Amino acid sequence: MAKHSLIALVEDRPGVLNRVASLFRRRGFNIESIAVGHSETPGLSRMTIVVDGTATSVEQVRKQLDKLIDVVKVTDITEDGLVARELALFKVKSTSATRSEILQIVDIFRANIVDVASDSMMVEVTGDEDKVDSLFRLLKGFGIREVARTGRIAMARGAGGPIVVEEKPKRARPKRVKGAEEISNL
Amino acid sequence: MKLNGAQILCESLLKEGVEVMFGIPGGAVIPFYDVLPEYPKLRHILTRHEQGAVHAAEGYARALGKVGVCVATSGPGATNLVTGIASAYLDSSPMVALTGQVARPSIGKDAFQEIDITGITLPITKHNYLVTAAADMAGVVREAFHIARTGRPGPVLIDIPRDVFIEEAEFRYPDKVNLRGYKPTIQGHPAQIKKAANLINEACRPLIIAGRGVLISRASAHLKELAEKAQIPVITTLLGIGSFPESHILSLGMLGMHGMAYANMAVNAADLIIAIGMRFDDRATAKVSSFAAHAKVIHIDVDPAEIGKNVKVDVPIVGDVGAVLQVLNRDITPKNHVEWVSQLDEWRRDHPSTVIRETDDLIPQYVVRQIYEVTKGDAIIVSGVGQNQMWAAQYFEYNRPNTWISSGGLGPMGFELPAAMGAKVACPEETVWCIAGDGGFQMTIQELATIEQEKLAVKIAIINNRFLGMVRQWQELFYERRYVATPLSGPDFVKVADAYGIAGLRVTDKVMVTSAIETAMEHQGPFLIDFQVEPEENVYPMVPPGAAIHEILEEPRKEARVV
Ligand SMILES: Cc1ncc(C[n+]2csc(CCOP(=O)(O)OP(=O)(O)O)c2C)c(N)n1
Numbered sequence: 020m021a022k023h024s025l026i027a028l029v030e031d032r033p034g035v036l037n038r039v040a041s042l043f044r045r046r047g048f049n050i051e052s053i054a055v056g057h058s059e060t061p062g063l064s065r066m067t068i069v070v071d072g073t074a075t076s077v078e079q080v081r082k083q084l085d086k087l088i089d090v091v092k093v094t095d096i097t098e099d100g101l102v103a104r105e106l107a108l109f110k111v112k113s114t115s116a117t118r119s120e121i122l123q124i125v126d127i128f129r130a131n132i133v134d135v136a137s138d139s140m141m142v143e144v145t146g147d148e149d150k151v152d153s154l155f156r157l158l159k160g161f162g163i164r165e166v167a168r169t170g171r172i173a174m175a176r177g178a179g180g181p182i183v184v185e186e187k188p189k190r191a192r193p194k195r196v197k198g199a200e201e202i203s204n205l
Numbered sequence: 206m207k208l209n210g211a212q213i214l215c216e217s218l219l220k221e222g223v224e225v226m227f228g229i230p231g232g233a234v235i236p237f238y239d240v241l242p243e244y245p246k247l248r249h250i251l252t253r254h255e256q257g258a259v260h261a262a263e264g265y266a267r268a269l270g271k272v273g274v275c276v277a278t279s280g281p282g283a284t285n286l287v288t289g290i291a292s293a294y295l296d297s298s299p300m301v302a303l304t305g306q307v308a309r310p311s312i313g314k315d316a317f318q319e320i321d322i323t324g325i326t327l328p329i330t331k332h333n334y335l336v337t338a339a340a341d342m343a344g345v346v347r348e349a350f351h352i353a354r355t356g357r358p359g360p361v362l363i364d365i366p367r368d369v370f371i372e373e374a375e376f377r378y379p380d381k382v383n384l385r386g387y388k389p390t391i392q393g394h395p396a397q398i399k400k401a402a403n404l405i406n407e408a409c410r411p412l413i414i415a416g417r418g419v420l421i422s423r424a425s426a427h428l429k430e431l432a433e434k435a436q437i438p439v440i441t442t443l444l445g446i447g448s449f450p451e452s453h454i455l456s457l458g459m460l461g462m463h464g465m466a467y468a469n470m471a472v473n474a475a476d477l478i479i480a481i482g483m484r485f486d487d488r489a490t491a492k493v494s495s496f497a498a499h500a501k502v503i504h505i506d507v508d509p510a511e512i513g514k515n516v517k518v519d520v521p522i523v524g525d526v527g528a529v530l531q532v533l534n535r536d537i538t539p540k541n542h543v544e545w546v547s548q549l550d551e552w553r554r555d556h557p558s559t560v561i562r563e564t565d566d567l568i569p570q571y572v573v574r575q576i577y578e579v580t581k582g583d584a585i586i587v588s589g590v591g592q593n594q595m596w597a598a599q600y601f602e603y604n605r606p607n608t609w610i611s612s613g614g615l616g617p618m619g620f621e622l623p624a625a626m627g628a629k630v631a632c633p634e635e636t637v638w639c640i641a642g643d644g645g646f647q648m649t650i651q652e653l654a655t656i657e658q659e660k661l662a663v664k665i666a667i668i669n670n671r672f673l674g675m676v677r678q679w680q681e682l683f684y685e686r687r688y689v690a691t692p693l694s695g696p697d698f699v700k701v702a703d704a705y706g707i708a709g710l711r712v713t714d715k716v717m718v719t720s721a722i723e724t725a726m727e728h729q730g731p732f733l734i735d736f737q738v739e740p741e742e743n744v745y746p747m748v749p750p751g752a753a754i755h756e757i758l759e760e761p762r763k764e765a766r767v768v
Contacts, residue, residue, distance in 0.1 A: 045328045082510035088332040088352060091386040
């Protein structure tokens with residue numbers, strides 16, 4: 020019962036992030052990360068909120084979030100089996116002596132070099148938190164100047180989306196593709 | 206029809222059935238006040254402090270079950286509302302607070318009297334709005350009232366920049382609200398209700414705890430049906446008082462820190478708690494880990510977030526209390542609980558929590574009881590906070606919904622006078638008694654001017670113990686009588702009343718109490734009585750902070766005098 024991923028679909032209005040953050044602070048819930056962006060529905064943003072389920076009652080968090088008028092729907096997708104990803108940028112010190120070693124590591128992690136300066140390189144990596152953490156640990160030895168991480172975004176596996184917003188005529192659900200897990204694990 | 210923002214606001218308020226607002230003008234809201242004469246059906250009551258306006262709006266809302274409306278200007282006007290908004294939030298009172306804001310081009314510039322009131326009230330409103338165009342006004346007002354009064358009611362604040370009042374727009378009142386993020390559940394889940402009915406039908410020692418949700422949902426008749434059909438004793442929370450007639454044979458009065466001893470003992474002995482429209486506040490549950498230790502719990506509430514928040518629940522039912530009870534009552538089999546009820550009667554006999562001790566001293570319990578006797582219980586009682594509040598809850602017998610108005614969740618001293626004023630505006634035909642503490646009364650004493658100006662016949666009983674009484678009681682019981690910063694040397698309240706043009710009397714002797722109350726009742730207008738009571742009288746029963754609900758301190762019996 021460690022990390023929980025909550026997906027909140029919220030109205031795309033000024034102040035909504037503030038309402039969500041304020042609620043977490045006031046109720047003493049701890050946010051590990053929060054990532055916000057557009058959703059598939061115009062006018063709705065999607066938040067992926069990661070909370071430590073041992074520290075707070077996730078169900079209380081979910082219900083309190085759901086009470087906010089601007090929050091349309093909250094789902095805890097932790098149990099559903101999910102794909103979680105994070106994007107990180109690392110600015111790593113490099114010299115002519117270390118450059119090729121860094122490149123090798125970057126290669127193993129299927130990360131990319133996105134900028135090169137005379138004494139540093141910028142590495143871009145995508146993956147789950149473990150992968151990002153591991154790369155970070157390996158690069159730390161060379162000296163890291165700057166780190167930027169997006170925090171987790173997540174999506175439940177399978178065909179069903181967590182959210183049904185507007186009641187539209189029901190369409191046949193697309194069949195679940197066999198082997199989808201394997202594909203998404205790549 | 207093209208109107209300016211202020212006119213659109215007024216038209217919208219009328220559409221929502223608003224008749225009265227309490228408020229104080231200021232620079233940012235002058236354009237709004239300027240159009241009020243065009244709308245004679247909108248009565249504006251000028252208070253003397255915005256806290257007076259917001260508490261009055263809550264008193265009004267709670268007496269009528271209608272949305273209370275208050276108005277304040279930007280900056281200090283808005284911040285003065287904060288205490289009252291918080292009170293309405295914690296007690297789920299329907300309210301719309303209108304505040305002025307600096308003009309749109311000045312927002313964010315720290316302009317004169319610019320305050321981020323939507324930011325400040327974020328955690329104490331059900332929702333709030335900043336209106337950024339006159340064209341949005343009607344829609345915002347429509348949504349605000351809908352949110353304030355439906356589901357679990359609460360305060361909604363609308364912040365309006367000065368220039369939005371002046372801007373013109375087409376007025377069309379939306380007939381529907383479409384809030385995809387707000388759809389309160391009204392009907393309870395049938396399977397859950399079935400489960401609850403089974404538990405009730407099987408229980409040997411069932412107990413109902415009724416909270417303010419019963420009043421909000423106007424479900425007193427359904428509650429009574431449930432109690433009578435299955436012969437289940439009923440206790441109420443402080444805010445649930447009046448939801449079930451206290452004269453009823455199944456009524457056990459209030460539970461909690463100053464609840465009836467037998468009510469608290471019942472909680473501890475019950476094998477089934479049916480919690481209806483209440484939220485297991487710590488003043489009601491005492492030590493929550495030992496609350497209702499031997500009972501299964503059914504919890505009916507319209508707010509899903511209340512379920513399981515403080516107490517583990519066996520059968521949760523989310524829905525409107527009235528709608529749920531209606532279905533539940535059909536599944537209940539008539540039953541008697543003879544043993545259980547007679548056990549409770551025995552406790553009631555052995556622990557009489559509201560018997561007034563015999564004394565010639567002028568004690569507050571007697572004052573409250575006499576107000577009950579003289580009014581024959583036919584009055585709305587509005588209390589302050591502290592000892593006076595508890596005595597008013599204990600020694601008056603409430604038999605009708607919404608006749609007890611008291612700020613429970615927040616407990617702001619100074620609630621009493623303006624809230625009583627609001628209740629009187631809401632129910633001009635009713636007798637309204639304000640039972641005040643001498644401390645709290647001085648926090649909003651200026652509203653005597655409003656009462657006089659508006660000719661509101663509020664009757665005021667100051668329980669004057671020359672102390673911040675409830676704090677003094679804690680100092681006496683838990684801090685070895687170190688009375689730090691609690692003695693008050695109050696003003697001459699009768700003279701103060703007189704200065705405001707309000708008649709009054711001082712009562713210093715027990716024999717004067719009844720006739721003073723009668724005089725107040727016979728007097729046409731507002732009337733104030735300064736009851737100079739025993740200064741060190743304590744509220745009993747009391748569950749000390751941190752103790753379990755059945756660990757009750759009862760009034761120490763005076764030693765029998767040996768002659
Ligand atoms: C605004 C506010 N300040 C402080 C308190 C803390 N407090 C609770 S009861 C109380 C004493 C109230 O004194 P009084 O109004 O004279 O009523 P009494 O208890 O004597 O009946 C105080 C100070 C409060 N509830 N509200």
